[in-house]
Amino acid sequence: MGNFSWQEPFGISLLDWGITAGLIIVSIIGAKVIFWLLSKVVSKLARKTKSQLDDLLIDLLEKPIAYIIGSFGIWKSIDWLQLGETGQGRIDKIFFIVLLGFVAWAITRTIEALIESYLVPIIEKTESDLDDQLIPILRKVLKSTVWIMAIILGLNNAGYDVGAIVAGLGIGGLALALAAQDSVKNLFGGFTIFVDKPFKVKDRIKISGFDGSVEEIGIRSTRIRTLDGRMVTIPNSKFSESAIENISSEPSRKVVLNLGLTYDTDSDGIKKGMELLKEIVSSKNGVDEKVVVGFNAFNDSALNIICVYFISPGADILGVQTEINLEILENFSNAKLDFAFPTQTLFIEKDN
Structure with a gap:
């Protein structure tokens, strides 16, 4: 304190102090002007464009940009004081860390704008809840990565041994990964x-012996409602290890119908049965146009008529089959076409 002089505080002239203060004030005013231009002028221009990305970027970046410009201006204003190598070095480190924080803030807000503009609209069109749950995780991971990198750069600039810190984090991360490997899977x-x-x-799938409709897709597990009505929770790791049969993805459900008529039926009766069968199946809603009917076998107890048809996706599979079968039963009965059942004819030879 003995060397302190009011004319030259800390060995710096009052003129230099005044110029520095003026430059700092100009920097602050300039930052406020930039903020006003971004929030009032540029934002209005951005709203006139079709893209929503520029609106989001301006809204999210107007403050970080103003702070970056203001901080940089203050930093360079202090250079006027010529504090010497030691003093200026400390000032540089402080403002480098401050600017690094503001830049990291701007980057995280840019990430937020990109996610809102591109990912969220895509996810809103999907039926799965999984991607809705992944978006917050993705946000946190990306933002955390940016801040971790900023902290590492800041510590490195401050003179700390970043290599040792990163190595320690790596060992800790490895231990954590080993402890939570199932969750990671x-x-x-x-x-x-x-x-x-x-x-x-809502898709019907088969996996690991379970057959049912997907009720919910979560981050760690997926819930399936089996055909018995039971809820089964399957870890998501199973889906990367096991074969998945997606029954709902089939273009149509193939149905093979075999009808056995009695051997008393003549050829005209077989033809009549084939005509009735094709007419019944083809007339039903939910059945594709391609219907194949034929007389394909002489079975032990019946003359077999085969019908192959396809039920369209989205149709009530059981309902369509029931409707077809009931009409077959009624029309064949009216046409006096009898269905066969297993019979045996025994010939007994008498000894004379």
Whole structure:
């Protein structure tokens, strides 16, 4: 304190202090002007465009940009004081860390804008809940990565041994990964479902002996309602390890119908039965146009008529089959066409 002088505080002239203060004020005012231009002028221009991305970017970046410009201006204003190598070095480190924080803030907000503009609209069109749950995780992972990189750069600039810190984090991360490897497997399995989309909610699938409709796709597990009505929770890791049969993805359900008529039926009766069968099946809603009917076999107890038809996706499979079978039963009965059942004829030879 003995060397302190009011004319030259800390060995710097009052003029230099005044110029520095003026430059700092100009920097702050300039930052406020930039903020006003972005929020009032540029944002109005952005709203006139068709894209929503520029609106989001301006709304999210107007503050970080203003802070970056203001901080940089203050930093360079202090250079006027010529604090010497040691003093200026400390100032540089402080403002480098401050600017690094503002830049990281701007990058995370840019990531937010990109996710909102591109990913969210795509996800809103999907039926799965999995991608809705993955978006917050993706946000956190990307933002955390940016901040971790900023912290590492800041520590490195401050003179800390970043290599040792990263090595310590690596060992800790390895231990954590080993302790939570099942959870990690399930998370990667959920990510696989999200990317590959082997099925979606309400699809009927078969996996690991379970057959049912997908009720919910979560981050760690997927719930399936079996045909028995039971709810089964399957870890997502199973979906990356097992074969999945997506029954709902079939273009149509193939039905093979075999009708056996008695051997008393003549050729005209067989032809009549084939005509009735094709007419009944072809007239039903939910059945594809391609219907194949033929007389294909002389069975032990019956003359077999085969009918192959396809039920369209979305149709009530059991309902269509029931309707067809009931009409077959009624029309064949009216036409006096009898269905065969297993019979045996025994010939007994008497000894004279």
